[in-house]
Amino acid sequence: MKIKRFIQRIFGAKKQKPASSGLAANPSEKMQKMMAMLSGTREVELTCDQVFALLDQFTELAAQGEDVAQLMPLVQHHLDMCDDCREEYKVLASILHGAT
Amino acid sequence: MDKRTNEAWLADLRAGGDRQAQALEDLRAIILRGLPYAIAGRLDPNSPESEALTEEVVQETLMRVLEYLDSFEGRSQFTTWAHKIAVRAALTELRRVRWREVPLPEMEMNEETDTSYREIADDQANPEEQLAQTEMMTRVNRIIMEELTDKQRQALKAIMEGFPLEEVARRLGTNRNALYKMLHDARLRLKKRLEREGLTPTEVLSVFERART
Numbered sequence: 004m005k006i007k008r009f010i011q012r013i014f015g016a017k018k019q020k021p022a023s024s025g026l027a028a029n030p031s032e033k034m035q036k037m038m039a040m041l042s043g044t045r046e047v048e049l050t051c052d053q054v055f056a057l058l059d060q061f062t063e064l065a066a067q068g069e070d071v072a073q074l075m076p077l078v079q080h081h082l083d084m085c086d087d088c089r090e091e092y093k094v095l096a097s098i099l100h101g102a103t
Numbered sequence: 104m105d106k107r108t109n110e111a112w113l114a115d116l117r118a119g120g121d122r123q124a125q126a127l128e129d130l131r132a133i134i135l136r137g138l139p140y141a142i143a144g145r146l147d148p149n150s151p152e153s154e155a156l157t158e159e160v161v162q163e164t165l166m167r168v169l170e171y172l173d174s175f176e177g178r179s180q181f182t183t184w185a186h187k188i189a190v191r192a193a194l195t196e197l198r199r200v201r202w203r204e205v206p207l208p209e210m211e212m213n214e215e216t217d218t219s220y221r222e223i224a225d226d227q228a229n230p231e232e233q234l235a236q237t238e239m240m241t242r243v244n245r246i247i248m249e250e251l252t253d254k255q256r257q258a259l260k261a262i263m264e265g266f267p268l269e270e271v272a273r274r275l276g277t278n279r280n281a282l283y284k285m286l287h288d289a290r291l292r293l294k295k296r297l298e299r300e301g302l303t304p305t306e307v308l309s310v311f312e313r314a315r316t
Contacts, residue, residue: 038304044290052280059179059187087268098137
């Protein structure tokens with residue numbers, strides 16, 4: 004699950020109990036999700052519209068094997084924080100991957 | 104005919120007449136090849152709903168491509184830009200369909216009754232850990248009640264429940280971009296308040312992690 008991986012990335016790779024569905028199953032999981040979000044929160048973040056404007060470029064660079072987290076860190080950060088944008092990125096990446 | 108340059112795409116789509124019609128037809132075929140990646144795992148690809156959604160998304164994408172053609176800056180392949188528009192349109196509709204029957208979580212509007220973040224502690228924890236977890240949930244809940252507006256709390260709760268941002272925005276009568284900004288403000292407020300109370304997210308989490316180690 005994406006949020007689990009995000010939590011692990013922030014707090015270390017401790018084993019997490021997999022959630023049974025897309026819904027946060029219990030208060031502990033909600034708390035984990037919220038704290039992961041707070042931990043990742045920065046003073047300045049790109050919005051969904053700003054990321055959408057850059058997403059095609061970002062996805063092509065990633066598909067070419069470039070270090071996009073280094074090249075476009077604010078986009079990468081937004082994708083870590085925003086499930087909707089991350090989902091769109093992954094679909095776009097799979098399209099580019101399928102087209103090659 | 105996928106091999107147009109970006110400049111050729113722009114020229115053809117602006118040309119009007121048969122030249123534009125051919126470019127739109129070619130772009131339509133390209134978008135149709137990409138859409139199965141958006142639908143996969145979200146909707147039965149052989150269902151009538153999938154067919155209808157595909158047609159709707161293709162039409163919408165072609166209209167948007169023409170509408171926003173001047174905003175294409177050439178930072179990617181033109182077709183990637185078009186796919187991006189199609190993916191956004193497809194996932195927006197798929198999210199709406201997926202979540203249309205699910206009501207937004209109810210909000211209790213006072214600190215005493217809102218148990219959103221302080222229900223029962225982890226049942227695998229020992230009594231001492233459960234007490235610590237309950238106390239921490241109560242503390243975090245109090246901070247949420249004091250720092251956030253009703254709308255921020257409702258949106259945050261929905262996101263915690265797994266709702267897509269897009270769908271929460273639609274239900275709250277706003278748009279995804281504005282909702283992200285609102286939630287960013289909420290997250291910043293909570294993070295700063297935790298800091299003022301001498302807490303970090305890691306420390307809060309550690310209360311819930313101990314029972315799992």
